[in-house]
Structure formats: C-alpha cells, structure tokens
Amino acid sequence: MEVILIEKSDFDRLVGYIEEIAEHIRKIESKQLSGDAERWISNKEAMGILGVSPRTMQRYRDNGCIPFSKIGKNCRYRLSDIERVLEAHRIDGAEEKPEGLHRQYLVRTRKADKRKKKT
Structure with a gap:
C-alpha cells in the first residue's frame, strides 16, 4: 500500500471540489426525476x-x-x-384592451405571421 501525504489546505480544497461535483450530479438527477428535463x-x-x-x-x-x-x-x-x-396564438374572449384586441385580430386573420416576417 502506498501512502500519499498532502497538506490540510489541499485536502480541504479537494473535498470542496468533490462536494461541488456531487451537488451538480444531484441537480441533474432531480431534474430528470421531476420531469423538468426537456x-x-x-x-x-x-x-x-x-x-x-x-x-x-x-x-x-x-x-x-x-x-x-x-x-x-x-x-x-x-x-x-x-x-x-x-400561447402565442391564444385568443382571449374577455380581452378589452385595444392592443390585445388588435393582436387577436391579427391572429384570427393570419396577418400576425405576415407581420412577423416583415420585421
């Protein structure tokens, strides 16, 4: 068996790196389990x-x-x-604001797609 001696500050830094890696792995696993992954x-x-x-x-x-x-x-x-x-093409029947009504008009008449192409 081979023994390696390192200073305490180096050991603490190594332990810190290992904890960071473990936390990163836990985050990835929790995303996959919770269904947040795309x-x-x-x-x-x-x-x-x-x-x-x-x-x-x-x-x-x-x-x-x-x-x-x-x-x-x-x-x-x-x-x-x-x-x-x-969501972008959602039409809200209770919309009362002029800008919302204008957007809905563009969506319903399919002019919104043409307008996006021009800009």
Whole structure:
C-alpha cells in the first residue's frame, strides 16, 4: 500500500471540489426525476396537441413557426416550443384592451405571421 501525504489546505480544497461535483450530479438527477428535463415529442404527437394535419405541420416547419430537429425522416419537437406556439396564438374572449384586441385580430386573420416576417 502506498501512502500519499498532502497538506490540510489541499485536502480541504479537494473535498470542496468533490462536494461541488456531487451537488451538480444531484441537480441533474432531480431534474430528470421531476420531469423538468426537456421533453421531445414526435410529429404525430405534435399534430395531436395542435389539432392540425401533416401538411399544416410541414408548413409550420417551412415557415419557421415551430423549431424542430430531424433525424433521418423523423421530426421531433420540444414540448415547450409547442406550448409556446399555442400561447402565442391564444385568443382571449374577455380581452378589452385595444392592443390585445388588435393582436387577436391579427391572429384570427393570419396577418400576425405576415407581420412577423416583415420585421
């Protein structure tokens, strides 16, 4: 057996590094267990959530409306991106402020997408 001698300050610093690594691992594990890790969904699941056809999903991808990743022939979407698109196109029937009504008008008439492209 080989014995290595180190100073107490070096040992304390080494223990500190080990604790930092352990804390980092605990954070990653807790994210995975709690479901906070980003979830990717298939094209079929995204179509079901949005209630659109395959052609509409293709148009959303082509227009850059929804970010996606493609592996082979399979498209995958982040669930958070799908939720963001839904929230951006949400229409509130109780909206009373002029800017809110104007945004809803643009969403309903699909002029909001054209307006975003110009800017």
